[in-house]
Amino acid sequence: MADKLPEALGPLLREARARLAAAAVDDPALDARLIVEHFSGTSRTQAIADPERKVEGSAIAAIEAALRRRAGGEPVHRILGYREFYGLRLSLSPQTLEPRPDTETLVEAVLPFVEAIAAREGECRILDLGTGTGAIALALLSAAPAAIATGVDIAAGALATATRNARQLGLGGRFTALQSDWFEKVSGRYHVIAANPPYIPSQDIGNLQDEVRDFDPRLALDGGVDGLAPYRTIAAEAARFLEAEGRIAVEIGHTQRNEVSEIFHAAGYAAAGVFGDLGGNDRVLVFQRGKP
Numbered sequence: 325m326a327d328k329l330p331e332a333l334g335p336l337l338r339e340a341r342a343r344l345a346a347a348a349v350d351d352p353a354l355d356a357r358l359i360v361e362h363f364s365g366t367s368r369t370q371a372i373a374d375p376e377r378k379v380e381g382s383a384i385a386a387i388e389a390a391l392r393r394r395a396g397g398e399p400v401h402r403i404l405g406y407r408e409f410y411g412l413r414l415s416l417s418p419q420t421l422e423p424r425p426d427t428e429t430l431v432e433a434v435l436p437f438v439e440a441i442a443a444r445e446g447e448c449r450i451l452d453l454g455t456g457t458g459a460i461a462l463a464l465l466s467a468a469p470a471a472i473a474t475g476v477d478i479a480a481g482a483l484a485t486a487t488r489n490a491r492q493l494g495l496g497g498r499f500t501a502l503q504s505d506w507f508e509k510v511s512g513r514y515h516v517i518a519a520n521p522p523y524i525p526s527q528d529i530g531n532l533q534d535e536v537r538d539f540d541p542r543l544a545l546d547g548g549v550d551g552l553a554p555y556r557t558i559a560a561e562a563a564r565f566l567e568a569e570g571r572i573a574v575e576i577g578h579t580q581r582n583e584v585s586e587i588f589h590a591a592g593y594a595a596a597g598v599f600g601d602l603g604g605n606d607r608v609l610v611f612q613r614g615k616p
């Protein structure tokens with residue numbers, strides 16, 4: 325049994341970090357800080373300026389429990405219940421993928437187009453397929469006040485979380501949640517169809533990092549036998565829902581650029597951009613109607 329956690333903020337942070345380091349957590353200093361700040365309601369500045377500040381017993385108990393979960397391998401943002409994405413705080417639930425910084429690449433890739441359409445037409449309609457927490461749609465709505473978005477997901481629990489996130493961010497009036505198997509229940513035409521679909525080949529899921537395999541929902545990861553099934557469906561069915569000059573933007577696995585490009589070219593789309601993530605990997609492909 326570990327010693328009792330100290331009540332004073334500075335020593336508490338040090339002990340939290342030591343426990344996570346002993347459990348071989350990747351970044352024990354960062355995770356200890358996130359956990360202590362979240363459950364004690366304190367800030368980094370307070371920890372530096374007032375390290376003797378006392379933390380309440382109920383907060384210490386919550387920190388104790390959170391450290392145990394983190395040491396047991398649960399991702400820190402699952403424990404906190406939220407993750408920042410594109411500067412927005414998004415709540416998570418068991419049915420949502422934890423949004424990743426790489427996906428911000430997709431937001432940046434289409435934002436200039438969204439802004440240009442909104443300036444020209446007074447509105448830009450976005451369809452976010454597989455919306456999860458609402459990450460892509462809500463980031464675009466927060467950056468483009470004349471945009472409106474429909475977030476589609478097959479998972480009702482994900483849509484409930486996306487709807488809550490939209491409301492909490494003051495974007496509820498421009499966000500519609502729709503439960504649908506890709507385009508099945510979708511109607512209307514959109515200037516942007518965005519998707520970060522599941523793209524891991526089914527047989528590779530067992531080899532993913534424990535934190536991904538055990539805590540992200542399988543529905544958010546499994547892209548079928550070769551990881552490309554959702555791209556085939558999206559490429560085959562998008563035409564009826566895309567405005568003439570619209571764009572389709574998809575996140576891809578870093579080895580999938582050629583295969584995904586071929587799928588969209590065969591369906592009648594031309595490349596309109598390739599975007600790399602912060603690690604320099606191909607991460608987002610943008611397409612428009614036309615010959616490759």
Ligand SMILES: C[S@@+](CC[C@H](N)C(=O)[O-])C[C@H]1O[C@@H](n2cnc3c(N)ncnc32)[C@H](O)[C@@H]1O
Binds near residue numbers: 545
């Ligand atoms: C990789 S996650 C992306 C979540 C979110 N867009 C993000 O970037 O953080 C894929 C999402 O697609 C949803 N999904 C899986 N199969 C689907 C289907 N057939 N129709 C609609 N959504 C689906 C999953 O529930 C999951 O929320």
